[in-house]
Amino acid sequence: MKLPHLFAASIIALPLTLAGAQAQTQLSRNEIVNSLQGAQSKAEINAADVRAQALQNIQQYPGDNATTSLPISAQLAKLRQFNVEITFDFDSDRIRPESYETIGVIADALHTPYLWGQVFFVVGHTDAKGKREYNLELSQRRANAVREALVTTFFVPSEQLEAIGLGEEQLRDPSNPDGAINRRVQLINVGF
Numbered sequence: 532m533k534l535p536h537l538f539a540a541s542i543i544a545l546p547l548t549l550a551g552a553q554a555q556t557q558l559s560r561n562e563i564v565n566s567l568q569g570a571q572s573k574a575e576i577n578a579a580d581v582r583a584q585a586l587q588n589i590q591q592y593p594g595d596n597a598t599t600s601l602p603i604s605a606q607l608a609k610l611r612q613f614n615v616e617i618t619f620d621f622d623s624d625r626i627r628p629e630s631y632e633t634i635g636v637i638a639d640a641l642h643t644p645y646l647w648g649q650v651f652f653v654v655g656h657t658d659a660k661g662k663r664e665y666n667l668e669l670s671q672r673r674a675n676a677v678r679e680a681l682v683t684t685f686f687v688p689s690e691q692l693e694a695i696g697l698g699e700e701q702l703r704d705p706s707n708p709d710g711a712i713n714r715r716v717q718l719i720n721v722g723f
Contacts, residue, residue, distance in 0.1 A: 563640035638685030659708035671696025
């Protein structure tokens with residue numbers, strides 16, 4: 532008698548699994564292009580400075596609660612950007628297979644004439660679980676992995692991308708620091 536219940540549960544679970552997989556791929560190339568295009572000139576900010584600001588933030592506001600610290604860079608918030616969820620294996624920088632289609636859509640957008648020649652920060656973010664220093668390092672490894680996939684698998688010119696990990700220093704939802712919404716990758720257009 533339990534076999535039919537198991538089969539029925541499998542049939543019900545399948546659409547939920549497919550819905551989760553489709554959530555990764557519902558973004559479009561045009562949506563990304565529209566979010567990123569429009570940079571007029573090179574922004575007066577560089578990846579090394581942003582990384583240093585994140586580390587300084589951790590040192591200036593110690594502890595495991597980034598919600599009491601200041602935003603990393605007000606200038607980053609003013610730039611054209613796009614947030615996307617890229618999933619990774621737990622506590623790893625290994626991109627999960629279901630995210631490669633999303634990365635492919637990003638690459639397709641970056642190959643459009645509207646974005647040619649522009650430079651983008653690939654910014655990795657984590658939730659607030661764990662030590663801030665560790666999250667900073669993990670997010671850098673994850674940003675590097677996304678950049679590497681864009682360059683090696685999808686042939687985005689390497690000089691067009693700079694990877695930055697910000698850990699939990701710029702939570703998307705500070706009222707829910709452990710929430711999945713905070714685990715994301717941002718593309719930020721820093722111009723020509």
